[in-house]
Structure formats: C-alpha cells, structure tokens
Amino acid sequence: MKRALTALLALSVGLGVDLGAQAATDSGSPEGDAWGGDGWADDAWSDEESAPVLHGFVEAAAGGRLQDDPALSEDKTLAELRSHLEWERSVGSAHYSLKGDLYADGVEDGLQLDLREAVVQLTPVEWLDIQAGQQVSTWGTGDMLFLNDLFPKDWKSFFSGRDETYLKAPAAGIKGSLYADGFSLDLIWTPLFEPDRYIDGERFSYFSPLAGRQMAAPDGVIDADEPDDFPEDGELAARLYGRRGSLEWALYGYRGFWKQPNGLSSGGDPIFPRLDVFGGSLRAPLGGGIANTEIAWYEGADAEGDDPLIPNDQLRWLAGYEHELVPRLTGAMQYYVEWIQDYDELKSGSPALYRPDELRQVVTLRLTWKSMRDNLTLSWFNYWSPTDQDYYLRPSVSYRLDDNWTLSAGANLFGGEQAHTFFGQFEEGSNLWARIRYGF
C-alpha cells in the first residue's frame, strides 16, 4: 500500500503536477475561511486563463480473480497506476480540449497512453456546432445496455473494475450538431472504423464455439483485421431528436460494422461484418419516476439468414423504469430483448450445441444508495438473463474522504448454467477490485 502510494506520488510529480501547491491553496486561512481570503477564483469560464490550468487525477488500482482460470495463468485482472490529465482553452469562439491517461499496467505489462479527448469545438453559425477530433460519444436511453449507441465500448475496463467512465472508449471523428426549431440533428462521422475494446483473451478468457472451450492469451488472442478502406469503411451515426414538454424523442441511424468480430471470413478468420442500425427511443417522467423505451433494427449482411459465418438480422427492444424507493435510495429496472431474425435458416446452418437462442432476454436491476451527504455511495447493478440462464453482478462501494481523495471497491461476478453464454463464459473472470484516487 505504502509503496503504491509513493509510486503514485512520484508519477504525479513526474507529470508536473504539484500536489503540494494544490493542498496549500485548499487548506485556507487560519480564520477558517476555506476559500483562503475573500478572493474568488479566476473566472472558470474565461477566455484568458492566467496560466494553463491542469486538472485530473492520479489513481492506483488493483484487482484479482476469485478463482483460477485454467485458460489464463494471470491471477491479476487489474493492477495499474494511472494519471489522468485534462487541459482546455478557449481562443475566440473556438474551444480546445485535451484529456489523456497515462498508466503503468501490471496486467498487460507496459506503459499505456490513452488519448480520451483531443477536440476543437466551433460554432461557425448560430445553429451549428462542430466538434472535431478524438472524442467520446454517447446517446440512447439504456443504462449499461446499448441499442442505438454504436460508439466504441471498452469491455475490458468495464469487466475489470475501472471507473464506469472507461466503459466508453474514444474514437476520432467529426460531430456536427444542427439546431432547428423543435428538433436537433447530430451527425457523427468516424472516418476509420473504431471497434469495441472487446474481450479478446487478454486479461479475460472467452468461449470459442469453434474450439468448444475457453480461449485466452497468448495463443487464443483474437486478432481480427479491422475494416480500414477509406472512406467506405468509415462509420456514420445520426440522431434526430427533440423534446415535447417532458417527453424526449429520438430517431437513430447507423452505418458501419458490428463493433466486435462476431463473424468469420471464408478462411475462418474473425471479421467485423457489415451492420446498419435504425431505431428510436422515448423517455419521459411517469408516476414520479423516469420511464424509457428504445427499439433498434440491426440489419446485417446476411439478409436471408442462411450464412452461418455472419450474424443474422436482429430486432432489439428495451423498456426501463427508475424511481426513488425511499429517500436517497433509487431503484431502476430494465427489460431487454434481442430477437434473431430468420432463425430457422440459422438453425439449419449451424450446430445446435452453442447456437444462441432465438430470443435473448435480459433483466437489469440497479440500486443506488447515497449516504453521508453523498460521500458514501453503495451501488448494485446486475444483468440477469432468464433465457441464457446467466448473470453478471456489479456491487460496489465508493467513499469520498474529502474533495481530493476517493476510495472505492467492488466486484464483477459472472456465472451461468452453460459455458458458452454471453455472461456465463466469463465465470472464471469473476473478480474483486479496489481503487484509490487523488483528484485535483
């Protein structure tokens, strides 16, 4: 623990962040004026910052498997020292922003750089915003379920207990937002396809229907070729949305690829098959809570459904409801279904053993309890599939010691009746994790 902390501090000092100076400004004057005299800080939104202001955090994180994974010798699922830095500046009407992570990873050994954001924001005319560069994008109404949000996800981070922020991976693209009377339109063009950071056998093993067993690094790492022809292999995502009173509506469209290599080439190599998605969503207050529903049509390249190498079309539907149960305790439930089209053709073309069900249903439950004026948060989230007979449980606790230090811990628990199902295959990846963060 002490060693980790020393290393953490060394890392932050090495990055030019003066924790000492930060602490001095925060500690305040002897009169007990926590703001250190009467002076207000500089205008937080000003064009002219007196000096480049850096914000961010340093974090130490550790996590380990609860059981051996016969496919993977590594017991650690998370072991890292991470530094996250943010910088932003406005020049005229342009706003520049940079966010990046540098971390020493003890699981996939090495020093990693993850550029989370590098964008310029422009408003060339009053009704148009442009945001160009590396960016994280999110839309849709699901909670940890994504139908029309086909922006890259980082499942390795999600499964290993990194902050939930890291579930969303960045992509380099251009976002144009048009604002009209009564509706708005977002168009996001990602010139080069950006896949999910999917479970590929590093850190967590996965079930291979071809091999009929769990696969993992080093031999079982999935290394799929990403579609990379420019410009036809880019991704285009669109959202038309608006609000009528309290009701939020949205229509979505996507042209690109499945975000995970769930198809096979004729030579037997994993590929990212073509995918177009069309959908819509509604969200509104209902009976003191928030109700949402979303639908999406997944149109793949296998229109007849008889090609066993690529996924069939799918219809996805979600309904959810969130309500405060008692003060400070909020509960939320979602029902989600994936309906595989042309299932008879799929049946005739693929062996029964590991074939997905025609309907995959998932129920999620979220409970969030906040106490001690939000300094302590207990959180429960679970996926449970009655059709796959598997589950994924995510309990966690987070404690904010003060404005700088946060401690958190939790678990990722997978299980199921069968070895090949969506969550069941990660049973040996079940893990506990803990993190300590210093924000500045």
Next chain:
Amino acid sequence: MKTPVKALSLIFAGALWIGAVHAADLSDVNEIVERANHAAYYQGEDGRSEVRMVIRDDQGREQLRQFTILRRDVEDGGDQQFYVAFSRPADVRNTVFMVAKHVARDDDRWLYLPGLDLVKRISAGDKRTSFVGSHFFYEDVSGRNPAEDSFELVETTAEHYRLKATPRESQSVEFSEYRLWIDKTTMLPVRIDYFDGGSEPYRRVEALEIEEIQGFPTVVKSRVSDLRGGGATTMEFGFMKYDIGLPDEVFSERSLRTLPRDWLRRPQ
C-alpha cells in the same frame, strides 16, 4: 436630560409611523407567501451568479463546491429554468445540472456527465436530498412550490412576518412543519426552521447577508445548519447580475453537452 430623550423617541415614533404608511402590514398569509416566494426566487426576468459553498461536517472537516448558475423565468411567479455548471472540485468539474421547474407538474431534471458524454435524466422524487454533497437540498436551490404547503400567519413583529407551514402531503417530506421569518422590508425569508414533531428544530436555513443588486434585495450569503447532527453549509453568491437576456435555448440538451460559455462567463 429628559427633553432630548423625549424628542428622540418622538422622532423614532414618527419614523416608525412613516414606515408603517409605506408598508402597511399584510394580513393575508397567501399574499405574504406569494411576495416572499417572488422575492426569493423570481427577482428580475433572469439572472447569473457564481456560487461557492463551504460544507462543514460535524467534525469540522470542510469540502468546497463552486458553480455558476443561470436562471430564467418562463413566467413570473410560475415555471422557471435553471442551469448549473460546476467548476470545483475536480470530480464534478464541467458536470452540468439542469432543471425545468414546473408549478403544475413534476420538475424535469437532467445531469450531464462529461467523462461519459452522458445526458442522464433524474426522477422528480428525490428533491429533498443533498444538493451536491451539501446540507442544502435540491429544493432549497430551485425553490419549493408554495402550493405544496398550507401556511398560517403566526405573528407580525416590527421586522418580520412569522409563518408556520405544514405540508399537504406529509409522506413526501421529512419534516412535519417549518417556520418562516420573512423580513417585512425586503419580503425575503431570512430564517426557516424545520421541525419533525418535536419542539426543537432539527434544521435551519438562514440568510446571513442581503445586498441590493440592480435594485433587487438579494440574499448573497446563506447557511443551512444541521442542528441535530452538527455540520453546516455556507453558500455565497458573487458576480450576480439580473436581466442579462438569457434565451430559452440556453436551457436545452445542447447546453448540457456544450457549455454555453458566452453566458457562463463573468459579465464585464
């Protein structure tokens, strides 16, 4: 010696009498409540302010919050829009909280989490829970709908109207009644004590400093105290400006995802 004192008291009496002419005591409790609600939450057509809070817990440990708040009245005394963008501490920097306050139905509330680029909708229920970790409740910031309570004028003193309020739906709140001290000159509530059945209040909201800004008497410093558990939050307003001409569009999803910097910037 005697005469000057008498003269002085006559002058005082005269001043009081003149004061009384200018503001005859109100006796209609609904009018007092309406005017107090207006003075506290509806001054001007809109406004911008920077806010900083010191949250002190029962052991004297302090946390800080800093944010900029934009407010626009859709209708004077009626629906309102609030936009709150945080600048401190680090873990909430650039987080945005937005409220469409409705008098006739539940408020609409959103939270924008910049790390995820996520626009989250918050249910209307939990209005009497901690506002960003402070002793203030969400409802203290945007104002509690007066229609939710029934009021009674308890006493009219030289400086204050003292009111007693009881919730119409007692299950929805943690208090059984609260008492208000409304300043007769400004019509601002300067103290509110909350009770939960006993004779001693467990929570107090106080106006610590009032300044006149653009002609509007305005609370620029206030405090909420947890009288039972200890701890208090002090809130200060700075660089406040009324009637800046905020358009409706500022209170939209666009502003959640892209900060409306021209409006958030400190006015020159």
